């Protein structure tokens with residue numbers, strides 16, 4: 714069963730994918746929802762594909778979760794961020810795991826580092842845990858979204874336009 718199949722009609726929210734104005738890099742642990750978010754932003758069909766390497770898709774850079782989980786990859790994240798105006802630290806609201814060290818934003822010199830809390834359609838989502846952790850990581854702004862239902866996506870798209 715795919716994530717989309719568990720939603721009722723009224724949980725679905727409309728948003729219209731549009732070309733992004735700003736260049737966006739997605740950073741977060743494995744399974745946090747980066748690739749699904751990228752697919753939603755690009756208006757593609759949502760399907761699970763494990764990200765194995767840096768995935769450059771026009772104005773979006775999708776990164777493998779392992780780059781956050783293994784500090785020896787931090788340098789690669791810093792170097793890759795140079796071409797992107799916005800870095801989104803992506804956190805799965807359904808998993809209360811602290812994956813970003815305090816002031817993680819310092820890795821991304823002078824980038825606009827935002828927080829994106831994913832999977833808000835999931836019943837037991839822990840928004841306050843995600844918010845606190847992203848604030849400690851030094852993000853300036855936080856968006857709460859569901860790539861599946863579309864909730865919060867328009868606001869994020871507007872910010873990136």
Ligand SMILES: Nc1nc2c(ncn2[C@@H]2O[C@H](COP(=O)(O)OP(=O)(O)OP(=O)(O)O)[C@@H](O)[C@H]2O)c(=O)[nH]1
Nearest residue numbers: 716743744745746747748749764778832859860861
């Ligand atoms: N319910 C729900 N499930 C989601 C949402 N976003 C992603 N998922 C599910 O979460 C799982 C992992 O999503 P991915 O987008 O592949 O995660 P990722 O961050 O790209 O993971 P890596 O490529 O391993 O780093 C998939 O089964 C998705 O269907 C969402 O907004 N709501």
Ligand SMILES: [Mg+2]
Nearest residue numbers: 747748763764
């Ligand atoms: Mg991925």
